[in-house]
Amino acid sequence: MIERHLMKLRARDEVTPEEEQAIRSIVRELRHVRADTRLIRAGEVLSESTMLLDGIACRYKDLRNGERQITELHVAGDFLDLHSFTLKRLDHDVLALTRCTIAVVAHDDLRRITDDHPHLTRLYWFGTNLDAAIHREWELSLGRRTAAARIAHLLCELYVRLGLVGLTDGFSYRLGLTQTDLAECLGLTSVHVNRMLKELREGGLVAIRDGMVDIEDWEGLQKRAEFTPDYLYLERRPR
């Protein structure tokens, strides 16, 4: 059930069998939710963190007029709100964008295993640092990249992140997001996203068909996006 979570951790460091057992012992309440289910509401008091086991979910903030900015996408194996362990409420909402499978970890249990396993504590600290690094990269995209480069960059990032948890097939992966979802990640509109996707497709870089992303020129796509995976910290080393 937490295989993808373990794959994500083990891409960056070793996880001992004892640590694996400690994690397995606290993940509970497996639940399937439909697309567009709000999983966490900003401001509510939280006593557990939610882990995404399957599907795509997001963190977002919105304005009074309903305009929404997705601030990070989450893939299988990610904690959606490990930061709520210390924050106890969120300044953003969390939404399932596709059908998702989730589970929860009680903050009391997190306190116990972080007391007992200092290395696991550091691994989870790494996890929240990684989220912050992804946020910084998205800030660069939103503030400075062109529309086409923003899309290209997001598709590169997802290819790497999904690959780490075994959800790519060659240069393809299932995304299952709408153009509106993508627009809300990229600070664009669905019409604009569609127009730029056509440009990327005609440039022979990447195509999205029926929710499947097919990268036709990985080198070219990275170049178009100015993508390097440095900010995803893919080195496997002691943390």
Next chain:
Amino acid sequence: MPHYFFHVRNRFGYVEDEEGSELPDLEAARARAIDGVRSMLSEEARAGEIDLRGRIEVRDPAGALLLTIPFAEAVTVHTGPPADGSKPGIAA
């Protein structure tokens, strides 16, 4: 909710919207189209070249044309002498 498709025609050709969006009514579809035009034009403005000759066609799932939004109708363009009353094209 009804499903609307937003096809773009401009100097780069025809961009077909295969996915479309569910929206409450035609007014919401019009607003979506105008927002889309403005988003594309803002990028063109940053690149230094604005082409207002394109249009968005809003169609229903059967392909019937419901609305056409010319790019030029999505923005108000002010040209002519400077708004501050000084004469154009003369360096101080």
